[in-house]
Amino acid sequence: MTDTREHLSFEILNDYVDERLDARAIRTVDEHVRTCAECASELADLRDLLAGVASLPRSVLPPEDIWGDLRASIDRGKNVVLPVGGLALAPETPVLPVGRSSWFTRSALGAAAVVLIALSSGITAMLLRPESPAADVVQNPGKTVLDQPGAPAVLPASFRATEGEYARTIEELRLALAAQRNRLNPETIRTVDHSLAVIDSAIAEARAALLSDPGNRTLVDLLSASYQRKLDLLRRTSELTSRI
Amino acid sequence: MSPTLARKHAIEPMTAVPPPNEGQDREVDAALVDRARSGDVAAFEHLYRREVGRVYALCLRMTADGIRARELTQSVFVRAWDRLGSFRGDAQLSSWLHRIAVNEVLIEARAERRRRARVVLAEDEAPEHGESSPGARSDVSAFSGITQPADTESRIDLERAIAALPPGARTVFVLHDIEGYRHEEISRMTGSAEGTLRAQLHRARKLLMEALSR
Numbered sequence: 224m225t226d227t228r229e230h231l232s233f234e235i236l237n238d239y240v241d242e243r244l245d246a247r248a249i250r251t252v253d254e255h256v257r258t259c260a261e262c263a264s265e266l267a268d269l270r271d272l273l274a275g276v277a278s279l280p281r282s283v284l285p286p287e288d289i290w291g292d293l294r295a296s297i298d299r300g301k302n303v304v305l306p307v308g309g310l311a312l313a314p315e316t317p318v319l320p321v322g323r324s325s326w327f328t329r330s331a332l333g334a335a336a337v338v339l340i341a342l343s344s345g346i347t348a349m350l351l352r353p354e355s356p357a358a359d360v361v362q363n364p365g366k367t368v369l370d371q372p373g374a375p376a377v378l379p380a381s382f383r384a385t386e387g388e389y390a391r392t393i394e395e396l397r398l399a400l401a402a403q404r405n406r407l408n409p410e411t412i413r414t415v416d417h418s419l420a421v422i423d424s425a426i427a428e429a430r431a432a433l434l435s436d437p438g439n440r441t442l443v444d445l446l447s448a449s450y451q452r453k454l455d456l457l458r459r460t461s462e463l464t465s466r467i
Numbered sequence: 468m469s470p471t472l473a474r475k476h477a478i479e480p481m482t483a484v485p486p487p488n489e490g491q492d493r494e495v496d497a498a499l500v501d502r503a504r505s506g507d508v509a510a511f512e513h514l515y516r517r518e519v520g521r522v523y524a525l526c527l528r529m530t531a532d533g534i535r536a537r538e539l540t541q542s543v544f545v546r547a548w549d550r551l552g553s554f555r556g557d558a559q560l561s562s563w564l565h566r567i568a569v570n571e572v573l574i575e576a577r578a579e580r581r582r583r584a585r586v587v588l589a590e591d592e593a594p595e596h597g598e599s600s601p602g603a604r605s606d607v608s609a610f611s612g613i614t615q616p617a618d619t620e621s622r623i624d625l626e627r628a629i630a631a632l633p634p635g636a637r638t639v640f641v642l643h644d645i646e647g648y649r650h651e652e653i654s655r656m657t658g659s660a661e662g663t664l665r666a667q668l669h670r671a672r673k674l675l676m677e678a679l680s681r
Contacts (some may be wrong), residue, residue, distance in 0.1 A: 269676065272675055276625070279645060281528060281645075282521050284519065285536075289519075292541055293541050296545045297508060322639065
């Protein structure tokens with residue numbers, strides 16, 4: 224750079240605009256660009272670029288509000304139900320970003336969270352509704368829905384609808400996970416399958432008990448918790464696949 | 468590059484949302500963070516609404532992919548919610564969030580490179596030349612809705628040129644020239660030597676000047 228008859232390198236020009244040169248080097252650049260139109264033009268272009276970049280907005284809102292999905296993620300984290308087996312993640316385990324391939328899974332998970340919230344509210348509303356036979360049973364533990372006139376000999380109708388929603392959501396998650404199954408190692412797959420079988424067994428037991436005692440709020444909660452545990456296991460397994 | 472580049476890129480300040488956190492009272496931040504730590508989602512939503520624009524802009528420029536940027540932005544705030552207990556308040560909340568966002572993008576980028584490498588090996592294909600990301604697509608459409616009409620063309624040109632940079636050069640350029648991180652900070656975040664980063668930055672600037680002069 225001591226020879227001002229040679230063009231300045233692009234690196235020198237960059238160091239110049241970034242103020243990384245010492246005083247002597249700065250003087251050399253200043254002298255050179257006064258007499259070299261080519262370097263002066265390149266320096267001007269570089270400065271123009273940086274001026275343009277400096278004026279770009281630092282803040283850009285997403286095209287659509289993502290708070291709803293974010294809120295659902297937070298709510299899922301607040302209601303962690305650890306699955307059986309060795310797949311449980313520590314509650315503070317951060318959620319790693321996932322690629323586009325898992326977008327369907329994420330959508331399904333978002334839907335699952337919404338369903339869970341709706342189901343929880345629905346079950347509570349069903350049980351606490353003043354005119355509800357179930358509420359009556361809760362207030363009178365010795366009395367069951369079957370004792371009411373016209374009581375069904377099957378699951379309470381409102382829970383049948385709830386169960387249908389659970390089944391649909393679980394199926395969506397199961398299909399999403401099946402598409403990524405080959406990303407898990409065989410031992411993990413065996414563990415997941417075993418855990419799902421245990422949860423399915425718990426669901427079957429709770430369901431059978433509720434069929435026998437449709438007004439039993441504890442059994443409704445137990446069955447709901449078992450379904451939720453299954454959803455959670457599927458969700459966590461999906462997260463595992465996204466980290467591989 | 469055209470000598471009129473100065474006029475072409477003398478873009479009026481265009482912020483989609485007001486600059487976040489500048490002039491904000493840290494006590495307000497501290498109060499909101501305390502409430503959020505105790506499980507107050509409304510307080511966290513307030514913080515989210517204030518900061519989401521900067522986080523999303525960073526993710527979008529670093530990935531050049533609107534869908535990934537949206538996912539990453541969500542991950543940043545989920546992680547922030549999980550980690551609120553570790554925020555000590557000696558830095559601005561926006562800086563703390565920003566650092567989480569940079570880490571999230573870099574982690575995701577590394578994972579994406581590993582996934583691509585496995586796919587290439589599995590398919591026994593030659594790797595893509597250079598650093599260009601076959602999975603990435605230049606997505607500047609997310610910027611277009613917030614511009615003032617007179618500035619749209621030049622700013623979109625610039626955003627498009629940035630999005631088209633090779634990933635490594637784009638990362639350094641966004642972090643240094645747009646977000647204002649120093650080379651030593653970027654070196655710590657990326658694990659790359661400062662000399663390498665400077666070379667990447669110069670390369671990015673050169674490519675941008677060439678792209679904008681066409």
